[in-house]
Amino acid sequence: MVLKRLGHYLPETLAVLLGLGLWWTLSVWTDLPTFILPTPMDVYRKALYALTTGLLWRHFWATLVEVLLGLALGMSVALPLGYLMHKFTPLERILSPYLVASQAMPVVAIAPLLIIWFGPGLFSKVLICALIVFFPMLVNTVVGLGNIPEEWRDLLRVLHASWWQILWYLEWPAALPVIAGGLRIGATLSVIGAVVGEFVAADRGLGFLINAARGRYDTAMVFVALAALMLMALALYGTVRLLEGRLLAWQSNATSRVHQGL
Amino acid sequence: MAQVILPRQGEPLLSVRGLSLAYENDGDPFWVLQDLSFNVEEGSFVAILGPSGCGKSTLLRVLAGLLPVPQGEVRFDGAPLREPHPDIGLVFQHANLLPWRTVLENITLPLEIRGISQNEAQRRAREMVALIGLQGFENTLPRDLSGGMAQRVALARALVYHPRLLLLDEPFAPLDALTREQMWGELLRLWTHTRVTIVMVTHSMTEALVLADRVLVLSPRPARLRLTLDVPFPRPRTEDIRYTATFGTLVQRIREAILSVPSHNTRQEKGP
Numbered sequence: 338m339v340l341k342r343l344g345h346y347l348p349e350t351l352a353v354l355l356g357l358g359l360w361w362t363l364s365v366w367t368d369l370p371t372f373i374l375p376t377p378m379d380v381y382r383k384a385l386y387a388l389t390t391g392l393l394w395r396h397f398w399a400t401l402v403e404v405l406l407g408l409a410l411g412m413s414v415a416l417p418l419g420y421l422m423h424k425f426t427p428l429e430r431i432l433s434p435y436l437v438a439s440q441a442m443p444v445v446a447i448a449p450l451l452i453i454w455f456g457p458g459l460f461s462k463v464l465i466c467a468l469i470v471f472f473p474m475l476v477n478t479v480v481g482l483g484n485i486p487e488e489w490r491d492l493l494r495v496l497h498a499s500w501w502q503i504l505w506y507l508e509w510p511a512a513l514p515v516i517a518g519g520l521r522i523g524a525t526l527s528v529i530g531a532v533v534g535e536f537v538a539a540d541r542g543l544g545f546l547i548n549a550a551r552g553r554y555d556t557a558m559v560f561v562a563l564a565a566l567m568l569m570a571l572a573l574y575g576t577v578r579l580l581e582g583r584l585l586a587w588q589s590n591a592t593s594r595v596h597q598g599l
Numbered sequence: 600m601a602q603v604i605l606p607r608q609g610e611p612l613l614s615v616r617g618l619s620l621a622y623e624n625d626g627d628p629f630w631v632l633q634d635l636s637f638n639v640e641e642g643s644f645v646a647i648l649g650p651s652g653c654g655k656s657t658l659l660r661v662l663a664g665l666l667p668v669p670q671g672e673v674r675f676d677g678a679p680l681r682e683p684h685p686d687i688g689l690v691f692q693h694a695n696l697l698p699w700r701t702v703l704e705n706i707t708l709p710l711e712i713r714g715i716s717q718n719e720a721q722r723r724a725r726e727m728v729a730l731i732g733l734q735g736f737e738n739t740l741p742r743d744l745s746g747g748m749a750q751r752v753a754l755a756r757a758l759v760y761h762p763r764l765l766l767l768d769e770p771f772a773p774l775d776a777l778t779r780e781q782m783w784g785e786l787l788r789l790w791t792h793t794r795v796t797i798v799m800v801t802h803s804m805t806e807a808l809v810l811a812d813r814v815l816v817l818s819p820r821p822a823r824l825r826l827t828l829d830v831p832f833p834r835p836r837t838e839d840i841r842y843t844a845t846f847g848t849l850v851q852r853i854r855e856a857i858l859s860v861p862s863h864n865t866r867q868e869k870g871p
């Protein structure tokens with residue numbers, strides 16, 4: 338069973354092994370100092386150390402909290418605002434200068450300002466994550482609501498649904514696929530936001546860990562922190578996909594289900 | 600008849616007087632309905648027949664309360680109709696099922712909106728599922744239904760809350776000929792069973808004559824009433840009526856009414 342699985346992912350497995358091999362040869366044969374290119378073994382030992390001392394987990398957790406709170410905050414502003422913008426088109430016109438400006442400005446550049454205003458603690462990081470998540474969530478909410486067929490709206494009107502019943506029975510489920518797409522992008526972006534915030538000023542988190550390790554020329558630790566960040570982003574992405582799979586099962590086409598059944 | 604104030608009991612369930620409607624087209628009016636007047640008696644089956652694009656769906660949307668009445672008057676159950684009415688159901692040209700809801704959940708939707716308890720809604724929806732012969736498909740998603748099955752679910756969804764008036768917009772047009780004829784029988788069975796009043800839009804003369812008590816024939820756009828035809832076949836009807844001479848004569852009259860140019864209009868309307 339496991340072997341069959343592995344066989345299925347043979348090309349991917351080979352590609353990863355090839356990459357590791359290249360890294361290995363490069364780091365051993367070129368004889369570069371460890372602080373420029375550590376060997377895979379160096380990184381592995383560093384990872385073991387960081388895991389056993391609890392160091393890695395502590396920083397991982399700090400970043401994860403920022404990422405998740407940022408996602409939650411960004412979403413809880415973007416969803417209602419997207420709904421209002423869909424209902425009252427003038428609002429879209431009024432807000433658009435601010436939205437365009439907020440998008441033209443790279444978040445990396447506002448991060449120092451937010452830290453001046455809100456201090457180097459958790460809140461400023463959450464805010465940076467929320468800002469970066471906000472726009473794709475807002476756009477996807479507005480697009481998702483706008484794409485609902487007029488006939489479905491007519492159906493709900495004929496059935497005498499109130500505005501919140503239309504929201505609950507039609508608009509939310511119908512826009513969910515597009516909103517979930519925004520969440521998928523947002524989850525990855527939120528990780529970037531957290532790291533940017535931690536680079537500017539922090540005393541914890543994976544971004545902080547990278548910065549501190551770099552100061553000590555502890556390149557192996559930088560590699561470990563990078564791997565942890567990648568895992569976090571992948572885990573978030575995977576979670577959203579999983580949720581999508583559960584909630585949006587009605588979307589996948591019939592033939593693919595037959596295939597899985599066999 | 601329209602001028603006489605009738606006692607409530609004699610008043611038709613639906614009455615349309617001088618209804619005209621235009622869409623806006625670059626600032627100019629684009630006339631779709633012109634001076635339509637007709638009545639629909641409670642319990643009857645009326646078919647509205649007209650060529651493609653003449654304004655049938657627009658008329659049905661007005662009767663459903665989805666479009667305002669700009670000129671003339673539409674009365675339902677003794678009161679002017681201004682917005683969707685809880686006693687009016689509509690089945691769309693395409694089944695229009697919500698794809699994330701199963702068959703049963705699509706049928707319970709109107710009841711959920713009415714705040715009927717989950718148990719009661721389920722019970723009534725299951726009754727409807729049995730009535731349309733879809734037992735075993737309760738938990739199927741719309742994407743896995745055939746066109747005929749989807750249309751039956753749409754019918755069930757419109758009937759489950761017992762509307763007094765059911766509006767049907769070419770519900771069987773997308774179906775193949777065999778399925779369509781089978782659906783005619785099912786619709787008549789449902790109609791007899793529920794005693795709901797039906798107004799059905801169609802562009803099939805056969806469909807109109809097989810199903811309806813009365814056929815209203817509309818002209819090409821802008822839709823005017825060209826002919827009102829009372830269908831003489833007794834009920835319950837069998838397939839055989841399609842091969843009678845009367846059937847052929849009626850088809851001929853309808854065809855002439857649709858094809859006639861407006862100036863010959865009056866002569867056609869008098870008929871034999």
Ligand SMILES: Nc1ncnc2c1ncn2[C@@H]1O[C@H](COP(=O)(O)OP(=O)(O)OP(=O)(O)O)[C@@H](O)[C@H]1O
Pocket residue numbers: 622623629631649650651652653654655656657658802820
């Ligand atoms: N919302 C709208 N705005 C402008 N014009 C419209 C609108 N809806 C329909 N029309 C036009 O009004 C005319 C009548 O449309 P309607 O859909 O009522 O016809 P129909 O008889 O139902 O046609 P079909 O047989 O194709 O279903 C058409 O020419 C159509 O292009």
Ligand SMILES: [Mg+2]
Pocket residue numbers: 655656657692768769
């Ligand atoms: Mg139509």
